[in-house]
Amino acid sequence: MxxxxxxxxxxxxxxxxxxxxxxxxxxxxxxxxxxxxxxxxxxxxxxxxxxxxxxxxxxxxxxxxxxxxxxxxxxxxxxxxxxxxxxxxxxxxxxxxxxxxxxxxxxxxxxxxxxxxxxxxxxxxxxxxxxxxxxxxxxxxxxxxxxxxxxxxxxxxxxxxxxxxxxxxxxxxxxxxxxxxxxxxxxxxxxxxxxxxxxxxxxxxxxxxxxxxxxxxxxxxxxxxxxxxxxxxxxxxxxxxxxxxxAAWTAYHRLGPLWRELGPVRPYADRAVRMSWWSPAGLRVTQRESDIHDGLLSLSPYFDAVLRARARDAALAAGSDPAEALAEADAAMVAAAVRARAADPEGRVVDRARTAAAEGPRDLVRMSCALRRSPLVAIARDLPAPRPQDDFPERAH
Incomplete structure (x- = not known):
């Protein structure tokens, strides 16, 4: 040698x-x-x-x-x-x-x-x-x-x-x-x-x-x-x-639909820190999760607990497992809240009695996937502002 x-x-x-x-x-x-x-x-x-x-x-x-x-x-x-x-x-x-x-x-x-x-x-x-x-x-x-x-x-x-x-x-x-x-x-x-x-x-x-x-x-x-x-x-x-x-890159991309959905309501979204292309995937996921939490916090006054509960019941009736049904319900509630927030930029018609209280950490990845795939989200986007006496439509089988 x-x-x-x-x-x-x-x-x-x-x-x-x-x-x-x-x-x-x-x-x-x-x-x-x-x-x-x-x-x-x-x-x-x-x-x-x-x-x-x-x-x-x-x-x-x-x-x-x-x-x-x-x-x-x-x-x-x-x-x-x-x-x-x-x-x-x-x-x-x-x-x-x-x-x-x-x-x-x-x-x-x-x-x-x-x-x-x-x-x-x-x-x-x-x-x-x-x-x-x-x-x-x-x-x-x-x-x-x-x-x-x-x-x-x-x-x-x-x-x-x-x-x-x-x-x-x-x-x-x-x-x-x-x-x-x-x-x-x-x-x-x-x-x-x-x-x-x-x-x-x-x-x-x-x-x-x-x-x-x-x-x-x-x-x-x-x-x-x-x-x-x-x-x-x-x-x-x-x-x-x-x-x-x-796994980190997969989570990053799966969070994309929810992150984009909350873009219009995230505070200081236009001043968000830009990540360089060489930034680690874990750091990108952390930033994206932080942006999503900021968006959910600003949107929380428009969360409708009644709509969420009925969406969850509809998902369970259609055969979703409990965790998936909860994610679909949260996604439907977020989609409706984004629509309600866009229609009420000054926050004058928030119904505090219907606002969903925080119930612990949500599965953001499941929510994001449900936001893209669940028919309940499309229904929530098309419905007029929910009223307490309304029933959430059953999801088609």
Whole structure:
């Protein structure tokens, strides 16, 4: 693998982290978001500092031969801890249990990182090795122990990840289960990477030479495992984000009929804040709901409780379920109130005895859909101003 094979994933992780950065600044206390950002950052750092050109440059800059080896091993250990902490926070549970488990993993791998640095300092590595450090120094005192320690730490993380993700996958369904199974597949590649590294090191201990497993095969397996695992981590989160965005856009468009109906009666409608085309869908929905509530508030003196009750009865008699019937009744009442408000701009003929009192939050999306589809709304628009003795016409079957 050349340098580009390392740098491209590093750049991809940096770009993803840059996109996630603003969310992290707004929600730094969210442990799941922090875990995701740490994982992306460490993934990018591992790929960047494991690239042979970077290894040579770091060795030259620091002035210590092979100092990149413990640096990469420490980053791999931190990456392993980040994966475990992310799964712990993602799975959820009692906050104190989640926090305690996370800190146990962080503390354990923190001790490993300190031990790696100490062992490297105690060892002797005078010859710079950019690609085969593990096998070249497999028999060197202290360095040997450092290599075994980092491989063992990665193996513990790989087994733990497969166990946790596998068990969790049996309890869930859909996108989350698919993501967990992909993570398991990625860590199978990581275990294969560790197996190749270990086989090469053990071969050196026994006088053999399987260095190609460590220098050629293992990096490919590591890259594949990291990228597959990244897909597994991102798939459920990305799909959930896409589903939330789609739901928000759907709600935004479904609120359109009600929002346009109330346009003539909304206060300061001509001075409403214009949303830019790149504004998030959730923000657009919030603004549209706010505009609708303002319009309903200004229209409330013209709401006719009698008309609403009779429209609801007519909808129920026509076979609508209670929630849909209530939405149709509210939509008919709004349509009639808009017509009444247009005919009485000075508010002189409001019948306070007939005005509908607030009855809790209304389902604005259902109302908006009913405003466009319900025959009762067309009837309400065509009726003259309702009188208490009038019966609301039955909806045609």
């Amino acid at each position: 050349d340098g580009s094979s390392y740098y491209l994933p590093a750049v991809a992780m940096a770009a993803a982290l840059a996109v996630k950065g603003p969310s992290l600044l707004r929600s730094w206390r969210d442990p799941l978001l922090r875990s995701v950002c740490w994982l992306m950052a460490l993934t990018g750092l591992v790929f960047f500092f494991a690239a042979p050109p970077t290894i040579a440059e770091v060795n030259d800059l620091v002035g210590v031969t092979n100092v990149s080896a413990p640096l990469v091993y420490c980053l791999l250990s931190a990456f392993s801890a980040a994966c475990l902490v992310l799964i712990v926070n993602w799975r959820g549970g009692p906050p104190e249990v989640t926090r305690r488990t996370s800190w146990r993993w962080i503390t354990g791998y923190g001790v490993v990182i300190v031990a790696l640095v100490v062992l490297f300092a105690l060892g002797d590595t005078p010859v710079e090795r950019l690609r085969d450090f593990d096998t070249y120094y497999a028999g060197e005192p202290f360095v040997r122990e450092m290599i075994v320690l980092y491989l063992g730490a990665l193996a513990v993380a790989g087994v733990a990840m497969n166990v946790m993700c596998g068990r969790w996958a049996l309890q869930v369904h859909g996108r989350l289960r698919a993501g967990l199974l992909i993570i398991v597949a990625g860590y199978v590649c990581n275990i294969a990477y560790l197996s190749a590294k270990t086989a090469a090191v053990v071969a050196r201990w026994n006088g053999g030479n399987l260095d190609y497993l460590s220098s050629d095969v293992a990096p490919v397996l590591a890259s594949a495992g990291a990228q597959i695992s990244a897909v597994g981590f991102c798939l459920p989160l990305a799909c959930q984000r896409a589903a939330d965005t789609w």
